[in-house]
Amino acid sequence: MTGREAVAAPARRRGPLTALGLRPERRTVILTLVLTALILGLGLLGLCYGASWKSPGEVFAALSGAEPSVVIQDWRLPRVLAALVFGAALGVSGALFQNLTRNPMGSPDVIGLDAGAYTGALVALTVLSGASVQLAVGSVLGGLVVAAVIYVLAYDRGFSGLRLVVIGVAVNAMVTALNSWIVLRADLEVAIAAVGWSAGSLNGVGWGDLGIPFTVIGVLLALMAARAHAMHQAALGDAVAVTTGVSLDRLRLLMVLVGVGCTATVTAVAGPVAFIALAAPQIGRRLAGAAGVPLLPAALTGAVLFQGADLIAQMLLAPVALPVGVVSTAIGGCYLIWLLTKEVARA
Amino acid sequence: MTARLTARDITLRYGDRVVSTRLSLDVPDGAFTAIVGPNACGKSTLLRALVRLLRPDTGEVRLDGRGIGAYATKALAKQLGFLPQDPLAPDDIKVRQLVGRGRFPHQSLLALWSQQDEDAVVDAMAAAGVDDLADRPVQELSGGQRQRVWMAMVLAQETPCLLLDEPTSFLDITHQYQLLGLLAGLRDEGRTIVAVLHDINQACRFADHLIAMKSGRVVAEGEPGTVVDAALIKDVFDLPSVVIPDPVTDTPMVVPTVQGARRSR
Numbered sequence: 001m002t003g004r005e006a007v008a009a010p011a012r013r014r015g016p017l018t019a020l021g022l023r024p025e026r027r028t029v030i031l032t033l034v035l036t037a038l039i040l041g042l043g044l045l046g047l048c049y050g051a052s053w054k055s056p057g058e059v060f061a062a063l064s065g066a067e068p069s070v071v072i073q074d075w076r077l078p079r080v081l082a083a084l085v086f087g088a089a090l091g092v093s094g095a096l097f098q099n100l101t102r103n104p105m106g107s108p109d110v111i112g113l114d115a116g117a118y119t120g121a122l123v124a125l126t127v128l129s130g131a132s133v134q135l136a137v138g139s140v141l142g143g144l145v146v147a148a149v150i151y152v153l154a155y156d157r158g159f160s161g162l163r164l165v166v167i168g169v170a171v172n173a174m175v176t177a178l179n180s181w182i183v184l185r186a187d188l189e190v191a192i193a194a195v196g197w198s199a200g201s202l203n204g205v206g207w208g209d210l211g212i213p214f215t216v217i218g219v220l221l222a223l224m225a226a227r228a229h230a231m232h233q234a235a236l237g238d239a240v241a242v243t244t245g246v247s248l249d250r251l252r253l254l255m256v257l258v259g260v261g262c263t264a265t266v267t268a269v270a271g272p273v274a275f276i277a278l279a280a281p282q283i284g285r286r287l288a289g290a291a292g293v294p295l296l297p298a299a300l301t302g303a304v305l306f307q308g309a310d311l312i313a314q315m316l317l318a319p320v321a322l323p324v325g326v327v328s329t330a331i332g333g334c335y336l337i338w339l340l341t342k343e344v345a346r347a
Numbered sequence: 348m349t350a351r352l353t354a355r356d357i358t359l360r361y362g363d364r365v366v367s368t369r370l371s372l373d374v375p376d377g378a379f380t381a382i383v384g385p386n387a388c389g390k391s392t393l394l395r396a397l398v399r400l401l402r403p404d405t406g407e408v409r410l411d412g413r414g415i416g417a418y419a420t421k422a423l424a425k426q427l428g429f430l431p432q433d434p435l436a437p438d439d440i441k442v443r444q445l446v447g448r449g450r451f452p453h454q455s456l457l458a459l460w461s462q463q464d465e466d467a468v469v470d471a472m473a474a475a476g477v478d479d480l481a482d483r484p485v486q487e488l489s490g491g492q493r494q495r496v497w498m499a500m501v502l503a504q505e506t507p508c509l510l511l512d513e514p515t516s517f518l519d520i521t522h523q524y525q526l527l528g529l530l531a532g533l534r535d536e537g538r539t540i541v542a543v544l545h546d547i548n549q550a551c552r553f554a555d556h557l558i559a560m561k562s563g564r565v566v567a568e569g570e571p572g573t574v575v576d577a578a579l580i581k582d583v584f585d586l587p588s589v590v591i592p593d594p595v596t597d598t599p600m601v602v603p604t605v606q607g608a609r610r611s612r
Contacts, residue, residue, distance in 0.1 A: 232448075233451045239429065239431035240434045242398075243423075243424060291441070
């Protein structure tokens, strides 16, 4: 800053486009490749592992159609794909809410959106017939209602991320209590199904369960990817975001809808699977060394975590398959305690 | 005097608190306008209304005769650049990345990063004197360095009009004058500058147009040499003073005559 001289005669150094702004940093590219390899590896392991071990050769033969195998194609493949896609959806959902709240604890599972989606699904299950479309719609509505409640309670001439998170934690506790009450009031068979599902599990997931959720998640992620640039701009604070050209209200609405949509869709099929949305964005961000909370590392890390947790859930007490939510919650609890101590120290 | 940016009869409010009632003003083109006044007199609120961060209850802010509410967000962002008092830097962002964010209004989904963007960022970093910090994480910088990085971000936006809310806060005296010199240089290039300034003497030295505010009203406006006198300072700041010519620039210099000050022998 040398006053007029510097302005009058700016030293223009033309060079190749560097890692400015949007250009992904080398580390992000490498991380993307590593995580993709990890996803493929864990996916293959998921196809090999089960009540009977299949060799990778058998798996490839089955996938290519050379030696069809019901176990691999119709039992294990949908489960593995569900874990990967749902993990990515939860990772993105977590990144969206952590961006919205500007707080690493502001993830949908912590602030009660999972619980709300589960309430919606429980209502669909107990009051209606519980068809998969009803479950999906019920979950999304439940999640949106909880999001609206938190929004109204937390709004005080603008938002503070921490305020939103703290209110979300309280709402989460209340909605969880409501869920218990609904289960207690329900018929025995429905209640047993609901409780088993409440832990979050991919046991018994088949192709028939996945068509609609995969389509919904695919559309939501594509919509959000197109606005990721604006989301990062919004991380500069409301004033700078607006005055550099971000339509903040529209962006926020889209982020909430995509975030709730992803969480609720996963919940409708697998039940509330905690921890992935909380941890994946932060782990991905640190690994990528990126600014803010980016979406792609969160999605890839989420896929790795979900598939990893599901494998552990299947192996831990084999042949009994644990719900994946039990594993993710056990690991996630430790992570949340660590995060809380760090956040409290910072505040 | 021509003015692209004007406010007519705007009433500004934060929640239930009315800050300004039916305020009107013109921002002269190609000039350096300084807004001065005591704390909480509505300077920042006015600035926020001028860049559409705050919607007036009555009246309208206009750019080129058209209400700014009618502009697309990005179209407005190509005309008006704004630096708030408390911008947020995302975790782990590097200086060049943050400055690059100033290019947002010039980019679209199909044109993400161009040579113009690159050049604008390099120029902005050089002008703000942060080119040697380009690869440093913003959160490791001192307050003054950070302020200059944000200044570079707004410069990279390449808007004809720049509005800055207390840009000299956090800066030591040397960097304050360097920043004011930079703004004066931009004015000489033909850009319109509006800055909320705390130091009345700096405002008198650098501004072509002074707006003095008190309790949400514009008390005086015009060329500093004609509007600043002891009576105005008493009225606006409730501070007794003498106003003498600045020995260096001959602009008005306010010397407070407060009780209790030490006298040298």
